[in-house]
Amino acid sequence: MNVFDFSLALFFTSVLAGFLGAMTGLGGGVVIVPALCLLFKVDLHYALGASLVSVIATSSGAAAAYVREGYSNIRIGMFLEVATTLGALLGAYLTAKVSGNWIGVIFGLVLLYSAWTSVHKLDDQPRRGKPDALALRLNLRGSYPVDGGREEYVADHVPAAFGIMFGAGTLSGLLGIGSGAVKVLAMDEAMKLPFKVSTTTSNFMIGVTAAASAGIYLSHGYILPSLAMPVVLGVLAGSLIGSRALAQAPVRSIRLAFVVVIVALGAEMIYNGMTGRL
Amino acid sequence: MAEDREHGLEMAMGRMLQIGVTVSALVVLAGGILYLLQSGGAKPDYAHFQGAPAAASTVGGIVGGALHMDARSVIGLGILLLIATPICRVIFGVVGFAVMRDKFYTAVSVVVLAILLYSFVAHR
Numbered sequence: 001m002n003v004f005d006f007s008l009a010l011f012f013t014s015v016l017a018g019f020l021g022a023m024t025g026l027g028g029g030v031v032i033v034p035a036l037c038l039l040f041k042v043d044l045h046y047a048l049g050a051s052l053v054s055v056i057a058t059s060s061g062a063a064a065a066y067v068r069e070g071y072s073n074i075r076i077g078m079f080l081e082v083a084t085t086l087g088a089l090l091g092a093y094l095t096a097k098v099s100g101n102w103i104g105v106i107f108g109l110v111l112l113y114s115a116w117t118s119v120h121k122l123d124d125q126p127r128r129g130k131p132d133a134l135a136l137r138l139n140l141r142g143s144y145p146v147d148g149g150r151e152e153y154v155a156d157h158v159p160a161a162f163g164i165m166f167g168a169g170t171l172s173g174l175l176g177i178g179s180g181a182v183k184v185l186a187m188d189e190a191m192k193l194p195f196k197v198s199t200t201t202s203n204f205m206i207g208v209t210a211a212a213s214a215g216i217y218l219s220h221g222y223i224l225p226s227l228a229m230p231v232v233l234g235v236l237a238g239s240l241i242g243s244r245a246l247a248q249a250p251v252r253s254i255r256l257a258f259v260v261v262i263v264a265l266g267a268e269m270i271y272n273g274m275t276g277r278l
Numbered sequence: 279m280a281e282d283r284e285h286g287l288e289m290a291m292g293r294m295l296q297i298g299v300t301v302s303a304l305v306v307l308a309g310g311i312l313y314l315l316q317s318g319g320a321k322p323d324y325a326h327f328q329g330a331p332a333a334a335s336t337v338g339g340i341v342g343g344a345l346h347m348d349a350r351s352v353i354g355l356g357i358l359l360l361i362a363t364p365i366c367r368v369i370f371g372v373v374g375f376a377v378m379r380d381k382f383y384t385a386v387s388v389v390v391l392a393i394l395l396y397s398f399v400a401h402r
Contacts, residue, residue, distance in 0.1 A: 004314055006321045043327040053357050060363050061299045068292035070285070078371055078386050085393040092397070138382070207295075207364035208390065214361045215397030219336070221329025225353035226322060229310040232360070236303055 003226075010040065011230040018058060018238025020258045023245065024118050025199060027206070028235040029055040029177035030111060034265040037104075037278065042227065044100040044278050048176030049222030052210050054235040055178045059206035061236065062243065066200035073142045073197055076155060077204045080186070083162045084169035084205055085212035091173020092213035096220060098174070104273030107175050111266030114181045115259045134158045135191075144197050153194055161190040173213035176222075178206035287374035291367050298363030302356045309352030316349045337398070365394050 001009075013035055014028070021028035029051045036047035066072045095103065131154040135141065140155035155161070164186035172179040180202050187198035217223055272278050329335065333343035334354045343351025371387035 001321055002319045003317050003321045004319070007310075007314065040324070042324040045327050046324055049330075053360060056360050056364060057299055057303065060295045060360075060367075064292045064295035064299065067288050067295070070288065072288075074284075074288065074291070074371065075383055078368075078383060078390060081368075081390045082386060082393070085390055089393065089397055089400070139380075208368060208394070211361050211364040212394055212397050215394075216400065218330075218361075218398075219400075221331075221335045223335070223354075223357060224322075224324070224330050225309065225334045225350040225357065226313055226317075227324055228357060229306055229313065229353045232306055232357070233303065233310065236299075 006040075007226075007230045010036075010227075011234040013039070014054070014231045014234025015238035015241075018054075018235035018240075019242040019245075020238075020254070020261070021058070021235070022062075022239040022242025023254050024258050025180065026114050026118060026258075026262075027055060027178045027180050028058055028239060030114055030262065031265065032231060032235065033107060033176060034111070034269050036231075038265070038268055038272070044103060045095065045220075045222045046224050046227055048095065048103075049217050049224060050228040050231040051176040052213060052217055053223060053228045054232045055172075055176070056207050056210045056214065057232050057236045058239045059178055059203050059210070061239065063200075063204045063207060066203060069145070069200075071144055071196050071200040072204040073140075073193075073201050074204070075142070076140050076187070076191075076193070077201045079138065079140060080162065080165045080183075081205050081208050083165035084172065084183070084209040087166040087169020087171075088173035088209050088212035089216070091170040091175070092216035094170075094174050095217075095222070100278040101273040101276050103174065104269045104278040106171075108266040108268075108270030108273065110171060110175060110177070110179070110181075111262050111269065115262040115266065117181045117185070118255060118259055118262075132156045132158060140191075142197070144194060151194070153197065155187075155191040155193060157190040157192070161186040164190060169209050169212070172206075172209050173216075176213075176217075178210065180206060283374075283378050287370070287378075290374070291370050294370060295363060295367060298359065298366060302360035302363065305356030305359060306353050307356075309349055309354075309356055312347065312352055313349035365391070368394060 017031040018028040032051040036042040135155040143150040168179045168182035183202035332339040340354035344355040375383040
C-alpha cells in the first residue's frame with residue numbers, strides 16, 4: 001500500500017472512530033489504538049502516540065463549548081488535575097517499562113469496562129444529608145443551569161475521588177487514552193456530582209491530563225507525525241460530526257452497535273496480549 | 279461581581295481552547311499536504327518501533343525543521359501547538375484565579391502547570 005492510500009484509509013477509519021466516540025461519550029481514543037494495532041498492524045507504541053494526540057484535540061474542542069455553557073466546574077477540574085497529571089506522568093513512564101503484551105491486556109480490560117459503563121448508564125446519585133466539610137473548605141461546589149434556573153451542588157468523598165483520579169491519570173498515560181469512563185466514575189459515584197457536571201468536567205480535564213503524558217511520549221519518540229496526521233484530523237472531523245448528530249439522531253441503536261465493536265476489540269486485544277503478539 | 283469574573287474566565291478559556299485547536303489542526307493539515315507531496319510514495323515502516331527522528335521528537339528539532347519546511351516537522355509543530363493548548367488553559371487559570379484573589383486555586387493551578395512543564399524536561 002502506498003503512503004497516500006494508507007493515509008486515506010487511516011483518515012476514514014479515524015473519522016468513524018471520532019464519530020462513534022462522540023456519540024457514546026467514550027472518546028475516539030479507545031477505538032484508535034486497537035484499530036491501528038489490529039487492522040493496520042502498527043507498532044503499539046506508535047499507536048499510543050497517535051491516539052494521545054487525537055485525545056488532546058477532541059477533548060479541547062469539546063471542552064471549548066461546555067465550559068462556555070457553564071456546565072464544567074473549573075475549580076473541581078483544576079483541583080483533580082493535580083491527581084490526574086501526576087498519574088499521567090507515572091503512566092507515561094510505565095509505557096517504556098511494561099511489555100507491550102501487558103499494555104494490550106490492560107487496554108482490553110479498560111475497553112470491556114468502558115463498554116459496560118456505556119450500556120449501564122449512571123443515574124444521579126442520592127446525596128448524603130450533611131455536605132462534605134473538606135469540600136466546603138476547598139470550595140469544591142458550584143451551580144449549573146437547569147430549566148431556566150440554576151441548581152447548587154457540593155462535592156462529596158473528596159479523598160476517594162482524588163485517589164480514583166490518580167488511577168484514571170495513570171491509565172491515560174499508560175494507554176494513550178482520555179480514560180473518561182474512570183473520571184466520570186470518580187465524579188459521579190464518589191463526588192456525587194450531577195451527571196451533566198461530571199461528564200463535562202471530565203472532558204475539561206482530559207486535555208490537560210493527556211498533555212502531561214505528551215512531553216514524555218514525545219521524547220520517547222512515540223509520536224510519529226506522518227502517522228498522527230491522518231488520525232488527528234480524522235478523529236477531530238468525526239467527533240465534530242458526531243456531536244452535531246447527537247442532537248437529532250436516535251442514539252440507542254448506534255450506541256449498542258458501538259458497544260459490540262468495543263467488546264470485540266477488547267477481547268482481541270486481550271487475546272493478542274496473552275499470546276504475545278503485541 | 280465575583281460570578282461575573284468567574285464567567286469571564288470560563289468564556290476566555292473556551293475561546294482560547296477553540297482557537298488553539300483550530301490553529302493546530304490547520305498547521306497539521308498544511309504539514310500533511312506537504313508530506314504527501316514530498317514523500318516518494320512508499321509507506322514508512324510502522325510495524326517495528328524505531329522511535330521518531332529528532333526532527334519530530336524534540337522541541338528544538340521540530341521548530342528547526344519547520345523553518346526549513348520539512349513536512350514532518352511542520353506536522354510536529356501543529357502537534358506541539360495542540361499540546362500547548364491545554365497548557366495555555368492552565369496558565370489562564372493561574373492568572374484568572376490570581377485576579378479573583380483566590381489564593382488556594384492560584385496555587386493549585388501553579389502546581390498543575392509545574393507538573394505539565396516537568397513532563398517536558400524529564401527523561402532526557
